[in-house]
Amino acid sequence: MSKKEIKFMITAFRDGFQSVYGARVLSKDFMPAVEAFVNAGVKYFESGGGATFQSAFFYNNENAFDVMDSFRKTVGPDVDLQTLARGVNVVGLESQPREMIKLHADLFKKHGVTTIRNFDALNDVNNLIYSGKCIKEAGLKHQVCVTMMALPPECKGAHDSEFYAKVLKQIMDNVEYDSVCFKDASGTTTPQVVYDTVKEARKLLGSDIRIQVHSHETAGIGALQYKAAIEAGADYIDLSLAPVSGGTCQTDLIVMWHALRGTDYYFDIDIDKIRDAEEVFKDCMKDYFLPPESRTVEPMIPFAPMPGGALTANTQMMRDINVMNRFPEVIKAMTEVVEKGGFGTSVTPVSQFYFQQAFNNVMQGNWKKIADGYGKMVLGYFGKTPTTPDAEIVKIASEQLGLQPTTELAMDIDDKNPKKGRKAAEQALKDAGIDDLSDENVFIAAACKEKGIQFLKGEAKLGIRKNVEESAKATSNEVTITIGGSSYGIKIENGKAIVDGVSYDYSIKDGISQTTSTPTQATSSGAATPVTAGLPGTVVKIVSPVGTQVSDGTTILIVEAMKMEVEIKSSVSGSVKEIKVKPGDSIVAGQELAIVG
Incomplete structure (x- = not known):
């Protein structure tokens, strides 16, 4: 032979x-x-x-x-x-x-x-x-x-x-x-x-x-x-x-x-x-x-199938938002998510839906928050899953997303959606002040949405991870800060700042934020209500700027967390008094993002 x-x-x-x-x-x-x-x-x-x-x-x-x-x-x-x-x-x-x-x-x-x-x-x-x-x-x-x-x-x-x-x-x-x-x-x-x-x-x-x-x-x-x-x-x-x-x-x-x-x-x-x-x-x-984790064979994977491309993309994002310590729990939660989701193959985008839902189940409690992609998948908006999704999960997804199950072709749904397609992409470019409506720019706006437009406006940030020189590495995770004669011992651990035994969320940014030098005061005592982040992530878009009149449930801003775009909403009616972040900022869970009063 x-x-x-x-x-x-x-x-x-x-x-x-x-x-x-x-x-x-x-x-x-x-x-x-x-x-x-x-x-x-x-x-x-x-x-x-x-x-x-x-x-x-x-x-x-x-x-x-x-x-x-x-x-x-x-x-x-x-x-x-x-x-x-x-x-x-x-x-x-x-x-x-x-x-x-x-x-x-x-x-x-x-x-x-x-x-x-x-x-x-x-x-x-x-x-x-x-x-x-x-x-x-x-x-x-x-x-x-x-x-x-x-x-x-x-x-x-x-x-x-x-x-x-x-x-x-x-x-x-x-x-x-x-x-x-x-x-x-x-x-x-x-x-x-x-x-x-x-x-x-x-x-x-x-x-x-x-x-x-x-x-x-x-x-x-x-x-x-x-x-x-x-x-x-x-x-x-x-x-x-x-x-x-x-x-x-x-x-x-x-x-x-x-x-x-x-x-x-x-x-x-x-x-x-x-x-x-x-x-x-x-x-x-x-x-x-x-x-x-990219260099190892993971014996857990046959029990929770996670593609190589998705695994490291997700661990990189979990590092970005300081929750990498929860990764084993998320992988363990994958099995139930796959089984109840109808056994779509764990490859992008379904692998991301699985990971997002497992992430939500770990961080917010089982099925308390249905990831948008996972929910639409079990409801039929991306096509027919190999087996029928769990009926209870379909019911929860329908209630949380406000959508009914469908058997309509995804392309037919999208063709009718005024928020998708060339016309919508061109309008998004115009709204962003971009005059070049080339095929390439239109496709970037349609495929990559707000973050693609940020790039076209010159506002994209570099997210490359390169090795840090030994001399540049921090030698300790404990510091003492003295302000006005009083000293405070601060320990940084698991993405938290621990002061006198109490754990706090924190963030550090270069420069002096305008909001720290000229904070907006509430109009009356007790009238200011903070809008906080439920998940760590990156600010994508400010939807309701300062001065906007909002009601309970109005979207204030959009945050990307684990490739999900999450709407951060007001819990009260009033006027937006202060926005404490800007697009591109990394945020942590519990961080104040805005003030409504």
């Missing part, structure tokens, strides 16, 4: 960054590594899309379209550049109407992409039909996905080889595509299920359609999954490169090369050139903070 060449896509510069750094990496820092791997013979890269599109604006203060152009310029005209799209969400924070789905495909073609991998976390094929059509009409290759994961041992619902074969048959009957990917973002599907699934897919697809498999090493079985897929007939696998390989990311190319030695399968690479290029890559990334 002659040996079979196995081909691969390098994910390091999209999923690698997303899975290790939460996609917070500047393009100027990594492009030399891209060039090194092109020179080493790599011809197929994942270059963008997914959460990296948003992160360029949210954390890197870069335009994602400029990064795409730079990537194409670096690799030249012949390398296959692939991006990731989420069905009807494309690369947005939420589902999009048809005109934005089409604009996504057209713009990505314009900015150098050749292939788009397209998936739906619910495996609802209805969400892949139109998006796939737009990808093909734009002149791009469409790689359609079946999304996979393993369920915790005690759970039963959908995710087996028979279910995946059923989804594939629906795709074959309804979707235009060039190749098929089986995508396991949590890296939990057992190797036997991978083998059985790919074996059946090869029978259904015949020998001419490419089968590609994507997984992660988060649960420690990525290489085993890939070996099973190859033996079952897969043509391509997704691999990454050190320092963003293994752990929460894909198996390293060199590791998989080693795993195939002595078998009937091989990679057509010069391993020494790859090793040299990895050293270039490591040098490019040496200043970036490497989250320790």
Whole structure:
């Protein structure tokens, strides 16, 4: 038997960054590594899309379209550049109407992409039909996905080889595509299920359609999954490169090369050139903070499937808001959230819905606060879940969100929504004083909303985490402050300031805030009511500025917490006397944000 060449896509510069750094990496820092791997013979890269599109604006203060152009310029005209799209969400924070789905495909073609991998976390094929059509009409290759994961041992619902074969048959009957990917973002599907699934897919697809498999090493079985897929007939696998390989990311190319030695399968690479290029890559990334959880195999993951890309993005955000100590509780709460939510695959955006709901359950009590995305999912606003969600959770979600369950197509709902689409995005740009209504700016406003517009206005903040020099690190978490002859001992612990044994929320900002020098007094004793933060997060938008007349339930401002936009509302009627924060400020739970009197 002659040996079979196995081909691969390098994910390091999209999923690698997303899975290790939460996609917070500047393009100027990594492009030399891209060039090194092109020179080493790599011809197929994942270059963008997914959460990296948003992160360029949210954390890197870069335009994602400029990064795409730079990537194409670096690799030249012949390398296959692939991006990731989420069905009807494309690369947005939420589902999009048809005109934005089409604009996504057209713009990505314009900015150098050749292939788009397209998936739906619910495996609802209805969400892949139109998006796939737009990808093909734009002149791009469409790689359609079946999304996979393993369920915790005690759970039963959908995710087996028979279910995946059923989804594939629906795709074959309804979707235009060039190749098929089986995508396991949590890296939990057992190797036997991978083998059985790919074996059946090869029978259904015949020998001419490419089968590609994507997984992660988060649960420690990525290489085993890939070996099973190859033996079952897969043509391509997704691999990454050190320092963003293994752990929460894909198996390293060199590791998989080693795993195939002595078998009937091989990679057509010069391993020494790859090793040299990895050293270039490591040098490019040496200043970036490497989250320790991104480098480990997590035995808990098969019981609470969390994708590598979502895991580190969420832990980075939990560090930002000083609640990382609650992370084990949140992961433990995932199982119930997945089971009661209808077993959608734990991949963006559903993995984020799961994490947000688990986070809320831990921080605010079980089902006391339904995350917007999770609630809309169980109510049917993003499509049909693999199994029926728990009836009691559907009832709670309906009550809290004020929405009724639906079976209407997500695109049909969005097409009728006046707050979505080109017209709404153009108006948002005009309202922000932005005159350039280019296709790119319109798409940024539609996909990234307020934070995208902040970037376009030049108000974005850099959120990169780089290593701190030892000399710059604090030597103690205890200080004594003397004011007016009185001394106060303060200990900083678990995100709190402890003074005389009493724990307080606190925040520190550079400079002198105007509100601290000229505070607005309440109009009468007892008339001022503070508006406080229920969760830590980042201020996105001031909805009701000083002087606005508000009533009980009026939204004062919007805060982003764990990728959720949370409305902070007044509990009384009156006038907004003071706003104590501005867009971009980080806040802690319990912090006073505004005064109504």
